[in-house]
Every structure is written in C-alpha cells, then in structure tokens.
Amino acid sequence: MSRVRVLVGTRKGAFVLTSDGSREQWRVSGPHFAGWEIYHVAGSTADPARLYASQSTSWFGQLIQRSDDGGETWRPVGNRFGYDGATGTHQWYDGTPHPWEFARVWHLEPSPSDPDTVYAGVEDAALFRSGDGGESWQELPGLRTHPSGPSWQPGAGGMCLHTVLLDPRDPERIYAAISAAGAFRSDDAGKTWRPINHGLKSEGIPDPDAEVGHCVHRLAMHPSRPDVLFMQKHWDVMRTDDAGGSWREISGDLPTDFGFAIDVHAHEPDTVYVVPIKSDSEHFPLDGRLRVYRSRSGGDEWEPLTNGLPQKDCYVNVLRDAMAVDSLDDCGIYFGTTGGQVYVSPDAGDSWKPIVRDLPAVLSVEVQTLP
C-alpha cells in the first residue's frame, strides 16, 4: 500500500509526518534541528530516501542538512554560498543601492532525474546548484546579474528567491520567482534569464505595468502541462498558458485575491488551490474563517472548502511554501499555518483534518508519495 511522508519546516525545527495511504493515522518525528529555522525540507523524486533541509538562524547562519534514509538520520553538507564574481547592488527598501548579501536558503528543488543535483533559491536573490548531493554549491550568476538586477527591491520578508520550477519535459528550462522582482525563465539550464512578467499589474510601483518589480509570492505547475503556470501574486491570482509569455488574471470570484500559497491537483491540471488572505496589511483569513479555495476550471470560478477547517476566530497565515499535494489516486492536499497546524485533505479538498495542531509556526510543507 502506498504511503506518504510530509516534510514540515518550522520556525523551531523540522518535523516528518508519515502515514499509510488512508492518511488517517500519523506518526510524528521531530523536532529535527530543534531551535533552528527550517525554511524548507525537500525530497528527491529520483530517490525518495534522499532529503535536503535548509537550516538557519540569524545568529549562526546557514546549514544544509542531508538525509539518505528518508529523514531517520541527517548529516550536514556544504554551506558555502558564495556569489560568483562582483555582487553589485540592488535597491534597498528606501530606494538606495544596497550590496547583495547572502542571508539564507529559502527553497531547495531537487532534480527530478538525479538525487545528487539540487537547486537552492536564496536571499539575497540568487540561484545556486549542487551536483554532488549538497557538498558544494555554485551560483548560476546569470539571474542575479540580469540587467534589471540593480533595480530589484526586497519584499517585506527579504529579497528572496522562493520558487524554483524545473520543466519535466525540458531539462534546459527553469523558472524562478523573486520577491519583489518577479518571475524569470531560463531556456539554457540557468545560464541566461528573461523576466516573464508581461500582464502583471501591481499598484505601488512607479510603473504598474513594469517588467520587473512585481511581488510574486508563488508559482505552481502541473508536470503534465509545464507551459501553464499559476501564480499567487501579492494581490491577484494569475495564469499563463505560454510559459510566461503573458499572464492573465484568474482571481474571478475569490473573496480576496491576496495570499501566498498556490498549488495544483496531482491528476487534474486545471484544479488549482489557494488560501485567500485578507490583505497585505492583515495577514490572516478573511472574517476569521480559514478557507481553501478550489477552482476546477483553471481559475476564474472558485469554491470555498471549509469542511473541517475553523470557521471562526482563526487568524493564522499560510506561507508561500506551506502547501503541497500528494499523488495518490485520491489526491491529498496539505497545508501548514503560522499557528502550527498542518492540515490534510485526503479527498482533494472536500474535507480536512489536522495532522498536528501545535507545532511552531509552519514555514514549509512538502509531501512525498512512497510505494
């Protein structure tokens, strides 16, 4: 019978939640790396026993941990993230030039074909790659040195490269998203990059139609249709059908289109999930009701999913990397909250229950579907 392994990164450590395919009974392992911020834990699809974790604190910097046994044991690997060449400046919050400084790894994206190859999206925004299981890291500097780089500005959480999507059809094609620079695409395995933000509109930047400067919160892709991307922007839920050539808004009848997380059903490429958040100044669900919204039409038309979720007095947030889907026949949907809950829906969102209720604030959730 198939199993699932949920990898949870929190403000105070990592947790591994496992269950059989029924997703009824759960074993909780952790905290791993107790007391450290775990921005992301990711598993390799090429070797599900291979996991990578981003471990950091403001005090002691960045570590990368690796497990070769599905999270039972871990060992630190390379943590030298040196920018390649002169770093130059980006804009600071006040608009003045600010030197590029490495802060932390936000997101780890293992290669779908090689467990030793993994990408790291970091703050200040840059993309790194390891080809030796995380022992050493090399920047792909073409992104950071894009001519628009000096005009990039940080979002409130820092100038983070938070999304890395690898096209399963074309190993040369990589998508990355940076808050608050926008989305970018490479068609040559990361050597060169182009902004792909045509059609995004953002109030609060000097040119609301600018090619860069948009606060993209998250991108999602269905592997069977990699030219279609879904985006949760600061405000607005967006979609592209031509690999980022142009975007159109699909917020439709959402009660608010601010949010962070977005994901796609494992077997239905037009079924999309978001968690609407009240506003950019009030990072909690509208009316204190935690609702996931699902579109079965690729956007525009959305339905609230509330069964099992708190419908009063709920003021948690769901961060950008804190939603994931499994690939069991009945697709499971998972998300974690800043209140420490991790919820599962074993029926594609129709009903929900908490796996755990009292973890530290959840930063990230990933799911592995195991044989």
Place this chain on the structure above:
Amino acid sequence: MIRVVLPAHLRTLARIDGEVRLEMDGPATQRSVLDALEARYPVLRGTIRDQVSHRRRAFVRFFACEEDLSHETPDSPLPEEVALGKEPFLIVGAMAGG
C-alpha cells in the same frame, strides 16, 4: 592548550559536551583559534564567521577574561590567560528571546 566555550546551538550541532580543548602551535589569536576549531569541527564553518568574508557574524561575540574581544583584529594575540588555558575563550550568541 586553548579552552573554547561554544553557545548551546553550536555544541549541539557539533555534538560537543562541555568545553572544547584545542592543542595549538603558534600564537593564540582569534583567527588561529577559529581555524583550529573549524578544522576539528568542520560543521562549524560559516556559523561563527562568514565563509566568504571571514567576518564575525553579527550576532556572535567573543569574550575572555571579563573583556569583550569582539572588535579586536583577528590576528591580535589573545590574553595570556587564554593562551595558557587558564581562562576560556567564550563564543557567545547575542541574547534574545523568541
């Protein structure tokens, strides 16, 4: 012999109980002590000083003999009591809650 006291997170990371005792040749300086410490515990590379710039991390301080040595140059000699192992070299994480 140099005695080094690490903050709790770094002792856990490096699987150290109590003080670290380093046998060193040559003068005891911040740089030589940290070089020896990182050579013995490679997992500590990058946690006390930046791996690229080698600057002390902002939330880490160095104390010894009731003095703050954080702003001494990396190659300044450490106090004799530290070099002789009578007093420990203290690596301290900034106090903060949360």
